[in-house]
Structures are given as C-alpha cells and as structure tokens.
Amino acid sequence: MPLFHIAEVPDWQAAQVSGAYERSTRGASLADVGFVHCSLRDQVGRVGTFIYADGGAGELVVLELDDALVAASGADVRLEDGGTGELFPHVYGPLDPAWVVAVHPVRAGGGTFVWGAEAG
Secondary structure (H helix, E strand, O other): OOEEEEEEHHHHHHHHHHOOEOEEEOOEEHHHHOOEEOEOHHHHHHHHHHHHOOOOOOOEEEEEEOHHHHHHOOOOEEEEEOOOOOEEEEEOOOEOHHHEEEEEEEEEEOOEEEEHHHOO
16 A cells, blocks of 8 residues: 655655655644655545645646555554544655655645646
C-alpha cells in the first residue's frame, strides 16, 4: 500500500538536492512535529482540501512513496489517529527521495484540491 505526502514544490526540489525531505506538513518541519504526515490514497483529497484548498501554499505536488522501499530502509512508520478516529501513516524521520516512485500534479485554491490525472 503506497504512502502519499502533499509537498510544496520548493521543499521537494530542495530534498532532491539534499537527499532528505524534512517537512511535516504546511508550515511545520519534521523537527517541529517529530514525524512527516502522510496519507493513504483515499485520504489525499480530504487532507488536501482541509490543509491546502485556500491556495496559499504555492505550487504543490503529491509524492507517492513505495511502501516496500520505505519498509526496507527500516523507517519507523506508524498508523496513528489524526484526531477524528481515522488512522493516518506518520513517518518518524525524513523521507528519502529514492522512495518516491511518482510525483502527481495538484490544482489547489478557491476551496478545492484536485490531484493526479484530474489536475493534469
């Protein structure tokens, strides 16, 4: 089951250079929160609408992470309650750009968040 993370493009570009993605979520780093917020496929749209639909975060992408590569690295991934009883994957450590198998486009703003082929 792949993991997904909504990323601001400048943060993703910096991670490709540095070899480590260290943003947790909008406005918060891994150091601030202690983990990187991720989603399962069916959660991405709801999370994106909740966090990014105002369009104020700039250009976004959805990173698709290969769960087998994440597991093989020994990364600590936990399914945890996001505050509503729904479980979300949290990665306790930086994301390795090598785990990313696809980068999906996003259209956000005006109260909407669309990703993948629909955002194309």
